[in-house]
Amino acid sequence: MGFRVAVAGASGYAGGELLRLLAGHPQFELAAITGHGTAGSTVAEVHPHLVTLADRVLAPTTAASLSGADLVFLALPHGQSGALAAQLPAHVKVVDLGADHRLTDPAQWAAYYGGEHAGAWTYGLPELPGQRGLISAAERVAATGCYAATIILALDPLLASGIASPDDIVVVAASGTSGAGTNAKKHLLGSEVMGDLTGYKVGAHQHVPEIKQATGARSLSMTPILAPMPRGILATVTAKPMHRVTEDEVRDVLIAAYAEEPFVFVQKKGQQPHTAATYGSNAVHLQAVVDLDSGRIIVTSALDNLGKGAAGQAVQCANLMLGLPETTGLPINGVAP
Ligand SMILES: NC(=O)C1=CN([C@@H]2O[C@H](COP(=O)(O)OP(=O)(O)OC[C@H]3O[C@@H](n4cnc5c(N)ncnc54)[C@H](OP(=O)(O)O)[C@@H]3O)[C@@H](O)[C@H]2O)C=CC1
Numbered sequence: 001m002g003f004r005v006a007v008a009g010a011s012g013y014a015g016g017e018l019l020r021l022l023a024g025h026p027q028f029e030l031a032a033i034t035g036h037g038t039a040g041s042t043v044a045e046v047h048p049h050l051v052t053l054a055d056r057v058l059a060p061t062t063a064a065s066l067s068g069a070d071l072v073f074l075a076l077p078h079g080q081s082g083a084l085a086a087q088l089p090a091h092v093k094v095v096d097l098g099a100d101h102r103l104t105d106p107a108q109w110a111a112y113y114g115g116e117h118a119g120a121w122t123y124g125l126p127e128l129p130g131q132r133g134l135i136s137a138a139e140r141v142a143a144t145g146c147y148a149a150t151i152i153l154a155l156d157p158l159l160a161s162g163i164a165s166p167d168d169i170v171v172v173a174a175s176g177t178s179g180a181g182t183n184a185k186k187h188l189l190g191s192e193v194m195g196d197l198t199g200y201k202v203g204a205h206q207h208v209p210e211i212k213q214a215t216g217a218r219s220l221s222m223t224p225i226l227a228p229m230p231r232g233i234l235a236t237v238t239a240k241p242m243h244r245v246t247e248d249e250v251r252d253v254l255i256a257a258y259a260e261e262p263f264v265f266v267q268k269k270g271q272q273p274h275t276a277a278t279y280g281s282n283a284v285h286l287q288a289v290v291d292l293d294s295g296r297i298i299v300t301s302a303l304d305n306l307g308k309g310a311a312g313q314a315v316q317c318a319n320l321m322l323g324l325p326e327t328t329g330l331p332i333n334g335v336a337p
């Protein structure tokens with residue numbers, strides 16, 4: 001039996017990637033698709049790459065237009081999901097791609113986002129130990145942030161195994177420009193982004209509390225960098241080992257943590273993850289080394305911010321919530337070159 005799914009915020013980058021995945025999903029039928037300023041436009045006008053949906057028209061984003069679906073994906077700006085989700089009937093399952101329902105601590109929400117805290121939902125990262133069952137049983141799921149997914153998947157096995165200290169974790173991570181959404185266009189003109197690297201939100205990125213909440217990290221410093229590419233995140237996660245460790249020991253921790261995971265790939269020794277290798281897929285590529293000088297553990301992690309970082313993650317959660325095989329409709333191989 002198939003399911004009817006709806007997408008709110010379908011004109012955005014995350015919404016567009018959702019439409020692309022849902023159009024190829026064998027068990028999902030697209031019910032409503034909605035936009036805000038673009039309501040009334042066709043998909044051809046906002047996403048010319050989605051030719052099989054070209055004539056579909058975006059409805060306004062209202063509870064009434066979304067309520068006919070079995071499951072609704074919300075791909076709206078921060079602060080817009082809470083009120084809308086509260087108006088949806090209880091029998092409609094919801095996956096929120098935004099941040100509104102990720103944090104359990106209202107004080108952390110206030111510190112990093114501001115405004116009223118909408119309350120926490122089940123956190124949508126199936127690879128976290130114990131989380132898959134919770135997602136399967138949930139009616140409402142808050143999918144991960146894009147940086148958060150990249151970093152949590154690199155860090156959690158280190159902390160869960162006790163091989164690394166939860167204190168003094170340092171992350172440097174570069175993101176493609178689609179991470180900033182379509183509204184950032186004016187500030188992300190190609191002529192300004194091409195040939196440039198810059199840090200932003202340095203020392204105060206909103207995904208820090210999310211990563212700490214998911215992994216139990218106690219102290220984490222994160223430096224995000226805007227990279228001149230449309231998609232992809234590469235994170236380097238550097239942690240202090242609890243005792244002297246070898247590269248093989250750290251790699252074994254990652255390999256054991258993800259042995260049964262369909263979307264997480266620990267690279268062969270000597271290889272490093274490439275963002276381009278994850279484009280268009282729901283895969284995460286990881287590698288671990290031990291720093292020759294400091295002895296610190298360095299895990300590098302790459303994914304597609306619109307794939308496993310957003311739309312792919314959301315579809316993975318939706319599959320679980322609807323009792324489908326988790327990998328249904330999700331590409332594992334990337335697109336290259
Ligand atoms: N981009 C990414 O890599 C990731 C994004 N996310 C999250 O997904 C969500 C969407 O992100 P993204 O697609 O990048 O953002 P975009 O800015 O590209 O898209 C935002 C969408 O929300 C709609 N919208 C804008 N304002 C309002 C409003 N006031 N009320 C209702 N709808 C509105 C827009 O409609 P219209 O265009 O018609 O005005 C558009 O469909 C965000 O919460 C983001 O943080 C999560 C992980 C990764």
Ligand SMILES: CC(=O)N[C@@H](CCC(=O)OP(=O)(O)O)C(=O)O
Binds near residue numbers: 097144146176177201
């Ligand atoms: C390049 C860029 O600006 N990226 C955004 C990603 C934010 C995002 O998508 O946030 P959520 O995943 O929490 O929804 C940023 O760093 O804020």
